[in-house]
Amino acid sequence: MIDNDTDKKDKKAAMKALRAERKDLIAKASSTMKIQKKDIKAIKGFLKDKAAIVPDIAKGIDMPEDQTLWYIATMKKYGQIVEGQKEGAFFNYALNEMEHNKKKAGV
Structure with missing residues (x-):
């Protein structure tokens, strides 16, 4: 029983030290995730009512085209958007039907 308590305390201290050591990396990763969520939300908002091509999306949300294309490719891969007719x-x-319904419901 004593060994078990000592092990728990050692593990807890090790985790605390590891978190302190990686504090900057964790903060940077959190910041990056916030930016990505904001950017994806902007793209979904733009595509809420109509389909669009990458240059129009980029212009509409004031984002570089290469960055917009990267998000579009990722969102397509994970089924959040669908590819339509070539222009x-x-x-x-356009938003995947399921994503479109979420947007209408305010989710």
């Missing part, structure tokens, strides 16, 4: 050299993208 010139670009495809139209």
Whole structure:
């Protein structure tokens, strides 16, 4: 029983030291995630009512086209948006029906 309590205290101290050591990395990762969530929310908001091509989305949310394309590719991979008809050299993208319904419901 004593060994078990000592092990718990040692593990707790080790975790506390590890968190302190990685504090800056954790803060940076959290900041990056907040930015990504904000950017994805902006793209979903733009696509709420209509399909659009990447340059139009980028212009509408004031984001560089390459960054917008990166988000679009990721969102497509995970089924949040769908690829539609081709318009010139670009495809139209729209919210997946399930995502669209979430937006309408305010979720």
